Structures are given as C-alpha cells and as structure tokens.
Amino acid sequence: MRLTLKVWRQKNKSDKGGFETYQLNNVDTHASFLEMMDVLNEQLIEENKIPVAFDHDCREGICGACSMVINGRPHGPLKGTTTCQLHMRHFNDGETVTIEPFRANAFPVLKDLVVDRTSFERIQQAGGYVSIGTGSAPEANNIPINKNDSDKAFDAAACIGCGACVAACKNGSAMLFVGAKVSQYALLPQGHPERNERVLNMVAVMDEEGFGGCTNTGACEAECPKEISVANIMRLNREYISAKLSVEKE
Amino acid sequence: MNWFSKFLTSTVGRKVVMSLTGLFLISFLLVHCSINALMFLNDGGLFFNEAAHFMATNILIRTIEIFLFLFLIIHILQSVAITRQNMKARTISYSGTSSTATSKWYSRSMGILGSLILVFLVIHLKDFFISSRFTDHLGLDNNGTPDMYSEVKEAFQNPAYAMIYIFSMIVLAYHLLHGFQSAFRSLGIYHKKYTPVIEFLGIAFSIIVPAVFAAMPIYFLLKK
Numbered sequence: 001m002r003l004t005l006k007v008w009r010q011k012n013k014s015d016k017g018g019f020e021t022y023q024l025n026n027v028d029t030h031a032s033f034l035e036m037m038d039v040l041n042e043q044l045i046e047e048n049k050i051p052v053a054f055d056h057d058c059r060e061g062i063c064g065a066c067s068m069v070i071n072g073r074p075h076g077p078l079k080g081t082t083t084c085q086l087h088m089r090h091f092n093d094g095e096t097v098t099i100e101p102f103r104a105n106a107f108p109v110l111k112d113l114v115v116d117r118t119s120f121e122r123i124q125q126a127g128g129y130v131s132i133g134t135g136s137a138p139e140a141n142n143i144p145i146n147k148n149d150s151d152k153a154f155d156a157a158a159c160i161g162c163g164a165c166v167a168a169c170k171n172g173s174a175m176l177f178v179g180a181k182v183s184q185y186a187l188l189p190q191g192h193p194e195r196n197e198r199v200l201n202m203v204a205v206m207d208e209e210g211f212g213g214c215t216n217t218g219a220c221e222a223e224c225p226k227e228i229s230v231a232n233i234m235r236l237n238r239e240y241i242s243a244k245l246s247v248e249k250e
Numbered sequence: 251m252n253w254f255s256k257f258l259t260s261t262v263g264r265k266v267v268m269s270l271t272g273l274f275l276i277s278f279l280l281v282h283c284s285i286n287a288l289m290f291l292n293d294g295g296l297f298f299n300e301a302a303h304f305m306a307t308n309i310l311i312r313t314i315e316i317f318l319f320l321f322l323i324i325h326i327l328q329s330v331a332i333t334r335q336n337m338k339a340r341t342i343s344y345s346g347t348s349s350t351a352t353s354k355w356y357s358r359s360m361g362i363l364g365s366l367i368l369v370f371l372v373i374h375l376k377d378f379f380i381s382s383r384f385t386d387h388l389g390l391d392n393n394g395t396p397d398m399y400s401e402v403k404e405a406f407q408n409p410a411y412a413m414i415y416i417f418s419m420i421v422l423a424y425h426l427l428h429g430f431q432s433a434f435r436s437l438g439i440y441h442k443k444y445t446p447v448i449e450f451l452g453i454a455f456s457i458i459v460p461a462v463f464a465a466m467p468i469y470f471l472l473k474k
Contacts, residue, residue, distance in 0.1 A: 072346030098346035172339035212339030222352035238438030
C-alpha cells in the first residue's frame with residue numbers, strides 16, 4: 001500500500017519543530033506501525049537525511065515505551081492496542097497519516113516523536129511501591145485476599161505507564177496513571193500500611209510536575225492500550241480525600 | 251490549616267470543591283424548578299405568588315440564599331482556576347483529526363457552557379431577582395401578595411426574551427448532563443451498584459428540570 005506520512009520533526013527540546021511530509025510507496029499490510037517507521041527511516045538514511053527519532057523497546061505491547069499520536073489518537077485508532085501492536089492493515093491505501101508526539105507540558109518533546117516521560121518516574125518514586133523487604137514468594141494462603149479485589153488490583157497493575165492517558169486528556173491529566181498505581185496497592189493488604197502517605201505524596205508530585213486535573217471526560221480510558229478503567233480515578237479521589245482527613249501529620 | 255489549603259489547591263481537592271458547590275446548586279435548581287412549576291396551576295398565579303413571597307421573606311431561606319451566592323461564586327472562581335491550570339498543562343494541541351470519538355463534546359466544554367449560564371444568570375438576576383427584591387414596582391394580586399406571576403408573564407410574552415431563556419435551558423441541560431454524574435465521580439463515588447442509578451438520575455434531572463424551566467416561556471407565549 002501507498003501512504004503519505006505527515007511526521008512531526010523537531011531537532012531538540014528548544015527547537016520549534018514542524019511537520020515534514022514523506023511518501024512511502026510499498027508498505028506491507030502485515031507490518032506493524034513501528035516496522036513501517038523503520039522502513040521510512042531506512043528510506044531517509046538512503047536519501048542522506050536524518051531518520052525520525054521515536055521510542056520503542058519490547059515491541060510486544062508490554063513495556064510502555066512506544067508512544068506517538070496517530071491521526072490525533074494516542075497509539076492510533078485501534079482500541080486497547082499500543083503503537084507497536086497496531087498493524088498497517090488498519091489503514092487505507094493512499095491514506096495520509098499524521099504522526100505527532102504525545103502533547104503535554106509535563107512530557108516535553110526531546111526530539112521528533114520522543115518525549116521525556118521521567119515525570120511519571122518521579123511520581124512513582126514518591127510512593128508507587130511497597131517499602132518492605134518481601135523476601136521470596138510467601139505461602140499463597142497466608143494472607144487471604146478477596147478474589148474481586150485481587151482481580152481489580154491486577155487490572156490496575158496492568159498499566160504500563162506509557163502516558164497515553166496524559167496524551168489523550170485535553171487537560172494533560174495523569175490521574176488515570178496515578179489512579180492505577182495507587183489502586184493496585186490500595187486494594188491489597190500489603191499496600192495498606194502506607195496507603196495514606198502513598199496517595200498524598202504521589203498526588204503532590206503529580207501536581208508539582210504540572211499535570212492538569214481530571215474533568216471526567218473519559219478520553220483516557222478510551223485511549224488506554226491496557227484499558228485501565230476510570231474507576232481507578234474515583235478510587236484515587238476516594239483515597240486522597242480519606243487520607244487528607246485521617247492523616248495526623250503530613 | 252495548612253493541610254486544608256493544600257487540599258483545596260490540589261488537583262483532586264479543586265474538583266471536590268467544584269463537586270460540592272455544584273451539588274448544592276443542583277439542589278437549589280430542584281427547589282426553584284418546583285416553585286416555578288406552580289405557575290402552571292390554573293389559578294392566575296395566586297399560589298405561585300404566595301410561594302415566591304415566602305421564599306423572598308422567610309429568614310431561613312434568606313440565610314440559605316447567602317450560602318447559595320457564596321457557593322455560586324466559589325464554583326465560578328474555582329472553575330476559572332481549574333481551567334487555567336488545565337490549559338497550562340497542555341499548550342500545544344494536535345493537528346491530526348481530533349479525538350472526538352473518545353469523549354462527549356459537552357464533557358469537554360463545561361467551561362464554555364458554564365460561561366453561557368453565567369451570562370444568562372446576570373440577565374436573569376437583573377430582571378427577576380433584583381427587580382422584585384430591591385425595587386417596589388410589583389403590583390399586588392387578588393390576595394394582596396406581590397404579583398410576581400404577572401411580572402414573569404409579561405417578560406416571557408416577549409418572543410426574543412423567551413428564546414434567550416429556552417436556549418439557556420438547553421445549555422444548562424448539557425452542563426448538568428456532564429456535571430451531575432461528574433460531581434459524584436470527583437467525590438470518589440463509583441460503584442457497580444450505585445453508579446448506574448446516579449447516571450440515570452443525572453440524565454433524568456438534566457432533561458426534566460431544564461424542560462420545566464423552558465416550558466414557562468413556551469406556556470406564556472402560547473397563552474398570549
């Protein structure tokens with residue numbers, strides 16, 4: 001198939017950047033979106049041009065490295081799919097595809113389609129963990145956990161931290177991500193001793209990093225490649241309100 | 251109280267304030283709408299006038315009214331703060347086809363819808379609230395009660411004025427359609443059993459209440 005690509009090119013963080021148009025004449029419909037980008041880059045190298053920089057790692061839909069906004073939608077038009085798992089058969093012959101980086105001021109563009117998502121890591125460092133030595137795997141039935149809760153915790157833990165929720169949100173809000181990270185611990189007994197400090201610290205860093213607030217449009221859930229539920233945002237609100245009211249000293 | 255001011259300025263806390271003040275305004279709408287519905291009784295507005303007079307003079311209602319204005323102002327100021335913060339979080343928008351497929355237009359337009367409601371409120375308060383409360387040009391009805399009914403009737407028999415009202419009620423309906431259920435979400439209330447009930451009530455409220463308000467100008471226009 002033939003494709004016209006409108007790709008965002010930006011030399012570095014301070015460059016203004018702009019769209020460049022490229023023509024690809026022989027795109028394999030079985031290729032993944034990133035493989036198509038590889039083909040584009042080979043073509044650019046042959047033409048002595050600088051290839052397009054983009055993030056990728058596992059290419060199996062589990063690492064959360066790939067990003068890109070394809071035709072206005074983070075990770076492209078397919079539901080519950082990362083860019084690396086999106087295949088070219090979902091596009092039409094002769095189509096013009098617009099490719100942009102994730103847009104949020106907390107995710108500054110470093111080069112072309114690569115954005116700096118370390119703000120997510122700083123949120124995680126503020127409390128997205130359990131600070132006890134867990135040792136080796138314990139006896140499974142030592143701590144009984146309700147199946148419904150363990151399922152919900154597992155669903156929340158499926159978040160790969162790619163940032164599509166932020167990219168999709170008109171407010172650049174990170175609440176789906178933070179909600180998922182808070183929820184996966186709030187739902188399990190191992191997370192309970194630190195639940196109040198966790199949510200207070202993570203929200204504080206989230207706000208410091210310049211993410212916007214949630215206005216419940218639901219765009220994040222619709223674009224999330226792991227289909228994380230907005231119920232996690234409600235749980236974040238609940239955890240935050242209850243922590244604020246119950247903690248004696250912040 | 252440092253923790254409290256920090257709470258009020260956090261992204262979660264700001265939404266809690268929006269939610270609580272919004273829910274109070276929703277409860278006000280229900281009262282306002284119920285009293286206005288008395289105009290549809292075929293008694294020349296006698297019962298409505300009595301109710302309106304009670305609402306304007308009762309000490310308890312007058313006290314709640316102070317809170318109503320206070321909460322309305324907080325709701326507006328907080329929305330300005332939230333909008334500014336959210337606009338700062340994303341200064342560049344996408345040039346590809348927009349993601350209209352993933353969220354409802356009115357959920358993304360609460361600020362615009364709210365601003366239109368504010369314009370409406372200014373007109374509404376000037377014409378009905380201030381004129382009835384702070385001037386004494388209202389006549390008396392057959393029972394000797396200030397005749398608010400005739401004031402309303404006269405205003406709504408102007409088609410242009412009626413149109414502004416009907417349009418504003420459509421705007422209000424969309425604002426409520428998102429706001430009602432969003433208020434509960436911002437408070438962290440989300441449950442498989444109760445959320446569908448809240449969503450149903452939200453849709454019913456957003457249609458019925460503005461419809462009753464919009465029915466008044468239509469009623470008086472047809473009566474003309």
